[in-house]
Amino acid sequence: MKSLKENGITLVALVVTIIILLILAGITIGTITGENGLFKRAKDTAKKYEDASTQEENDLIHLGELLNTHQIKPTIETYTITYNLNGGTGTPPTTQTKKQGESIKISEITGIKAKNGFVGWATTKENANIGIVDYEVGNEYSEDKNLELFAVWKTLKIGDYINYEYDDAEPYILYKIYSGGSTDITIPQDKNLKWRIININEEDESIDIISGTPTSTLFGLYGSLGYNNAVYLLNDMCKKQYSNSKLGIEARNIKIEDIELKLNEKGKTVAENGKKNTKSYTTNRQYPLIGAKEIGFGIGTYTVNTGGISASDAYYDEPTTQTYGTASSVLTVKENVYSVEKDCFDDEEFYNIIFNTTTDYWLSSREVSLWSNDGSYCCFAIRAIRLQKLGGQTMGTSWNANHPGVVDVKYSLRPIINIKKEFGIKKDKINEDGTITWNIYKNK
Numbered sequence: 555m556k557s558l559k560e561n562g563i564t565l566v567a568l569v570v571t572i573i574i575l576l577i578l579a580g581i582t583i584g585t586i587t588g589e590n591g592l593f594k595r596a597k598d599t600a601k602k603y604e605d606a607s608t609q610e611e612n613d614l615i616h617l618g619e620l621l622n623t624h625q626i627k628p629t630i631e632t633y634t635i636t637y638n639l640n641g642g643t644g645t646p647p648t649t650q651t652k653k654q655g656e657s658i659k660i661s662e663i664t665g666i667k668a669k670n671g672f673v674g675w676a677t678t679k680e681n682a683n684i685g686i687v688d689y690e691v692g693n694e695y696s697e698d699k700n701l702e703l704f705a706v707w708k709t710l711k712i713g714d715y716i717n718y719e720y721d722d723a724e725p726y727i728l729y730k731i732y733s734g735g736s737t738d739i740t741i742p743q744d745k746n747l748k749w750r751i752i753n754i755n756e757e758d759e760s761i762d763i764i765s766g767t768p769t770s771t772l773f774g775l776y777g778s779l780g781y782n783n784a785v786y787l788l789n790d791m792c793k794k795q796y797s798n799s800k801l802g803i804e805a806r807n808i809k810i811e812d813i814e815l816k817l818n819e820k821g822k823t824v825a826e827n828g829k830k831n832t833k834s835y836t837t838n839r840q841y842p843l844i845g846a847k848e849i850g851f852g853i854g855t856y857t858v859n860t861g862g863i864s865a866s867d868a869y870y871d872e873p874t875t876q877t878y879g880t881a882s883s884v885l886t887v888k889e890n891v892y893s894v895e896k897d898c899f900d901d902e903e904f905y906n907i908i909f910n911t912t913t914d915y916w917l918s919s920r921e922v923s924l925w926s927n928d929g930s931y932c933c934f935a936i937r938a939i940r941l942q943k944l945g946g947q948t949m950g951t952s953w954n955a956n957h958p959g960v961v962d963v964k965y966s967l968r969p970i971i972n973i974k975k976e977f978g979i980k981k982d983k984i985n986e987d988g989t990i991t992w993n994i995y996k997n998k
Contacts, residue, residue, distance in 0.1 A: 630654060633700050635661075637675070640682050640705040642667040644997050657696035660689045660703070664998040666978035667707045668759035671714075671992050673981045675703040682706045708990065710751060710979060713903035715991040716763045717982055718749040718971065720805065723795040732783045732873035734776030734949075734956070743795040744769045750907055752970070753815055759975040764808060764907065765796075765968060768915035772964035775936055777956035778878035781842040781920060781949040784936045785809075786868035788918045792969040801977070801996065808968045809866040810919040810937055813894075813908060813944070821898030828892025832858060833924050838931040839881040840955040844869050845934075846879070850922060852886030853879075865890060865920040878955035885952055887932050891923040893944050914940040915968040921946040926953075938965050 631654040637646040644665030652658040663672040674687030681688060682704035689695070689703060728739040748766035755761065775784050788807040796805035814825060834856050845851040847869045852858040863869050899905045917937035923946070924932050931953035935946035940963070947965070950957050973979075973994060982993045 631698065633698060635695060635701045635703065637661060638679070638702060638704045639665040639667070640679060641707065642670075642672075642705055652695070654698050657694045660691055660693045660695055662691050663705060663978065663980055663995075665705070666975070666997045667705070668975045669710055669754050669761070670707040671710055671979040671981060671990065673706045673708050673990070676706050677701070677703065679704050708981075710754060710761060710992070711903075712751055712753070712901050713907065714751045714989065715766070715985075716749045716751060716973075716979070717991060717993050718763060718798070718803075720747075720796045720798050721800075726791050726794055728773055728787065728791070729873075731875055732779060732787060733774070734779035734783075735774055739771075739773045741769075741771045741773060741791060741795075744771075747796070747969075749971075752904055752907055753812065761973050761979075762812065762970055763973060764812075764970045766907075768911055768913040768966040768968050770913075770966065772913075772966050774962060774964045775916070775947070775949065776962075777950050778842040778934075779875070780936065781934050782844040782876060783870070783873045784916070784920065784949075785866060785918045786870055786873055788916050788967065789868065790873075792967055796969040796971070801994065803971050803973070805969045805971045807916065807918040808970045810917055811866055812970060813917075816899055816901055816904045817894065818898060818900045821894050824894055824898055825892050829888070829890045831889045831924055832886065833889075833932065834884050834886040835931065835952055836884050838951070838953040839883075839885040840878050840950070840952050841881060841885055841887075842878050842934055842950065842955055843874075843876045844920075845887075848920070850888035850890060852884075854882045854884060856884060856886050858886050858888045865922075866918055878950070885932075887922050887924070887952075889922055889924045889932075891921050891925075891935075891946065909939060909942045909944075911939065911942065914938060914963075914965045916947075916965045917968075926951070939968075940965065 633652050633654070635650040635652070635658065637649070639646050642665040647661035647664050650658055650661065660675060673685070674691065675689040676682035676686055677688045685706060685708065687706050695701060723743045725743065726741040728735075728741055730736060730738050733739070747769075749763045750766050751761055752764045753762040774780075775787070792805040792807045797803060817825060834852070841851065841853065846853050847862050849860060849862045849864055850858050896902075896905050896909075915938065917939065919937040921935040921937045922932060923935060926933065931951045933948050933951050934955070935948045937944070937946045939945070940947070947963055948957075976997055978995045978997050979992045980995055982991045984990055
């Protein structure tokens with residue numbers, strides 16, 4: 555049996571142990587549950603995380619609202635296509651802008667270049683100047699980079715085809731009281747005529763185009779009425795039937811001067827020699843009345859007019875019913891008749907267009923010839939291309955101003971128009987033979 559002393563020590567040790575445990579327990583509980591305890595700190599951390607998540611969500615919502623209201627726009631690349639007329643005049647096409655990934659159509663030409671036709675666009679000036687076309691009008695451009703395009707021009711030449719659309723017109727009535735014929739003639743408009751370049755004017759840089767073939771309806775002109783009215787009537791028929799009112803283009807019939815423009819030196823000499831001779835008639839003195847206004851006539855005098863209207867001018871503003879007169883004592887006239895051959899022209903294409911036709915046609919030009927069977931009278935005629943030669947159809951003579959000649963011959967029209975340099979020419983299509991058919995357009 556233990557002694558009382560030993561039991562006392564054991565009890566004291568137990569008490570001490572209990573006190574130590576209580577102290578340790580107090581410290582741990584304080585650490586966990588105190589003001590800065592673990593529970594408190596964990597709770598604060600959770601609260602901060604929750605607040606941060608809520609802020610992030612609110613920021614994302616606000617960003618979406620900004621994008622939806624276009625207050626913040628994403629960056630999208632854009633590219634430009636610019637146009638250079640490359641020697642042309644006028645305003646080039648408007649600069650185009652395309653977005654990244656999109657395609658855009660290449661623009662039409664808006665400027666012009668005199669005596670040239672537009673055929674397309676090149677990516678360099680060097681390509682353009684040697685005729686290389688990199689882009690046709692209407693092609694799609696889809697590359698994501700800026701582009702400058704240069705106009706490609708081709709020099710126009712005699713014989714090129716031009717698409718020319720003329721107004722629809724009612725048939726033209728050629729009244730006998732003006733033509734000198736026995737009946738009125740109805741002349742319908744020819745549809746779908748083709749047109750070709752016959753002259754490129756250096757002075758005003760305009761071009762002349764003519765119907766590829768003569769018109770199909772043949773008609774006659776007769777006597778002094780035919781001589782007086784021919785230039786007016788032939789031009790009026792073409793004006794009424796082959797003009798374009800929208801473009802402001804007025805048609806006329808071909809005249810001798812259109813042919814003389816293309817004569818070479820030999821041809822010019824032939825023409826000059828045909829205009830040298832003058833003769834006076836004291837008998838057989840009848841003359842068409844327009845002759846009194848015309849260069850080369852002398853009514854009642856041995857000299858001829860050097861002023862007045864030319865043989866291709868229409869003196870009257872409307873057709874006349876006046877016929878002829880008789881000079882009081884003498885009639886003097888200057889001849890203006892000649893013929894030309896192929897070697898009188900340097901441009902073979904021009905010669906073929908004018909002369910290689912199967913249909914004869916009138917020229918809007920009067921003609922005086924000193925030739926007669928016995929030399930006692932002169933002849934008054936209207937020029938024509940007949941049997942593929944430059945000739946004329948007699949309307950009368952100074953012996954009988956209403957004598958129409960031996961044969962009642964009929965011819966057709968050959969309309970011609972002038973396209974001023976204010977108009978542009980652009981490619982329509984390339985033909986099978988490599989030639990180009992052109993379109994007319996108004997310069998913008």
